[in-house]
Amino acid sequence: MPIIVERDPALIGHLAAMLPPGAHGVDSAEAMHAWLSRNGSEYAVVVGPTIELGAAIDLCESMRYTRPTTSVILVRDEVDTEVLYKAMQSGARDVVRGDDPTAVAAAVGRAQQLWKALHGGQEAAGATGDGKIITVFSPKGGVGKTTTSVNLALALAEGGARKVCLVDLDLAFGDVAITMQLFPHHTIEEAIGGEDSIDFAMVESLLTRHDQSLMVLAAPSLPDARDRVTATLIARMMRTLKREFEYVVVDTCPSFDEQTLQALDETDECVIVATLDVPTLKNVKVALETLDLLNIAQGNRHLVLNRADDAVGLDAEKVEAILGMPITTMIHSSIDIAAATNAGKPIVISNPAHQASKQYQALATLLSADEEPTPVPAAGGVSAHTAQAPVVSSPRVSRWRRSRR
Ligand SMILES: Nc1ncnc2c1ncn2[C@@H]1O[C@H](COP(=O)(O)OP(=O)(O)OP(=O)(O)O)[C@@H](O)[C@H]1O
Ligand SMILES: [Mg+2]
Incomplete structure (x- = not known):
């Protein structure tokens, strides 16, 4: 299930409405890492627009090394060449505008497909065998x-x-x-x-x-x-x-x-x-x-x-x-x-x-x-x-x- 990193609770709700049900919101990169350590393999992290670009890029870089199969999707108010360049360098999987729900949903869908492919057809969200x-x-x-x-x-x-x-x-x-x-x-x-x-x-x-x-x-x-x-x-x-x-x-x-x-x-x-x-x-x-x-x-x-x-x-x-x-x-x-x-x-x-x-x-x-x-x-x-x-x-x-x- 996707996890949303965003400071503004109203924006978390707004983004969650674009994602599959069950998305979980946290307000910082620290809270996200704590969540991931408990919940294992979420397939996507959606970084909301109030997380400033520098912190968002740091988050992408840390995820690239610690959880390379989890896609990080940056949601920004404006997407310009500087944002795209930095995002690409840091390993973000997608950059989308927050006012484009279709693009956000599509990016999360791609993250899920990628997860499945990388995990040999396993579904996302912590498939660990038989419960x-x-x-x-x-x-x-x-x-x-x-x-x-x-x-x-x-x-x-x-x-x-x-x-x-x-x-x-x-x-x-x-x-x-x-x-x-x-x-x-x-x-x-x-x-x-x-x-x-x-x-x-x-x-x-x-x-x-x-x-x-x-x-x-x-x-x-x-x-x-x-x-x-x-x-x-x-x-x-x-x-x-x-x-x-x-x-x-x-x-x-x-x-x-x-x-x-x-x-x-x-x-x-x-x-x-x-x-x-x-x-x-x-x-x-x-x-x-x-x-x-x-x-x-x-x-x-x-x-x-x-x-x-x-x-x-x-x-x-x-x-x-x-x-x-x-x-x-x-x-x-x-x-x-x-x-x-x-x-x-x-x-x-x-x-x-x-x-x-x-x-x-x-x-x-x-x-x-x-x-x-x-x-x-x-x-x-x-x-x-x-x-x-x-x-x-x-x-x-x-x-x-x-x-x-
Ligand atoms: N140990 C208990 N002490 C006091 N009240 C209880 C206790 N166990 C259940 N109840 C109450 O009894 C009522 C019926 O319980 P519950 O709904 O769990 O039963 P149920 O077997 O699921 O019923 P149903 O077959 O209608 O689905 C509920 O109001 C519940 O709060
Ligand atoms: Mg009952």
């Missing part, structure tokens, strides 16, 4: 899936993960964006029909940035889009995101619909959320049996007991006995959690010392342990983690779906 997909699921509504997803993604990002993407796969009623006080201009809906042309540039253009190292793929704004999001689209988007991000956290809706099943089929780690009530536990039990049947995330499932201190005649021990698996994380009921959500500042960032925040941080640490998920062969020989799995629904999911009709 981890973590899907948060529960067959019951209102148990805390979104709260868990959002806080987990933030805990991963705050804990030093270089890049985290939070995907809202509650396609009809997703509320990740509102929970994080984001107002996305683009959503997954815009990828509908584009199954055959998905690459990171396309997916990236749909992301909304939340703070430094967390990006969000928001759910459609209207519920009717859900039925048009195909399993193939989900599979391809998730694989593309997995190549670019260290962690992809997926929030889901409370049902085994086609899209959720596909997400689960792609997942490396499955976080299952339960609460202390019999209908929820009964449904979670059935869901676990279904995951067993589909051989999904065997050995990589983590049980979050939310509202774990509710006095309702059930306790953690009984939950473990009913579900036949240990509880990984217990989150107590707390008005602070709901209040933080309502204020648009989830508890992990608004109160990192809170007991619940510590639990989410511990879950993030557990999930970021450097272990490869163990591939478990399915009955038909299909592994839950086969890198070369077909892009359409896996045979076991399709078979299972057919048998339910």
Whole structure:
């Protein structure tokens, strides 16, 4: 994603509007270097017009030696021969006028193409190989899936993960964006029909940035889009995101619909959320049996007991006995959690010392342990983690779906 170096916040906004979504603004060369040291391989640096020419030229020269594959694009109010000459000598890739949005966008597009070419076809923005997909699921509504997803993604990002993407796969009623006080201009809906042309540039253009190292793929704004999001689209988007991000956290809706099943089929780690009530536990039990049947995330499932201190005649021990698996994380009921959500500042960032925040941080640490998920062969020989799995629904999911009709 491009980074803009510019002192005037209004000009940052103006330039960002000419660039792919997700561009990040900083006000100095020092801040840019600090950002790049955390975020690795951005493909373009756009130097705004208020950075005076001498400082801009110094920046180009330092980038030429430290990050030669990142293109520096100088945006100037006036472009004369002196500017062009100095820019050329310093290694700037392009010089464009700030009042020419088409030229700015084209220069950034060329930078992205160059990056791809220099990185052997890899997409820009930190492709470092396979990340981890973590899907948060529960067959019951209102148990805390979104709260868990959002806080987990933030805990991963705050804990030093270089890049985290939070995907809202509650396609009809997703509320990740509102929970994080984001107002996305683009959503997954815009990828509908584009199954055959998905690459990171396309997916990236749909992301909304939340703070430094967390990006969000928001759910459609209207519920009717859900039925048009195909399993193939989900599979391809998730694989593309997995190549670019260290962690992809997926929030889901409370049902085994086609899209959720596909997400689960792609997942490396499955976080299952339960609460202390019999209908929820009964449904979670059935869901676990279904995951067993589909051989999904065997050995990589983590049980979050939310509202774990509710006095309702059930306790953690009984939950473990009913579900036949240990509880990984217990989150107590707390008005602070709901209040933080309502204020648009989830508890992990608004109160990192809170007991619940510590639990989410511990879950993030557990999930970021450097272990490869163990591939478990399915009955038909299909592994839950086969890198070369077909892009359409896996045979076991399709078979299972057919048998339910
Ligand atoms: N541990 C908790 N203590 C207090 N309130 C909580 C807790 N966990 C979640 N909540 C609140 O419960 C409500 C439902 O939570 P959330 O939206 O995360 O559930 P969900 O499973 O995603 O629901 P849905 O199935 O509708 O998507 C929210 O208002 C949230 O703030
Ligand atoms: Mg939800």
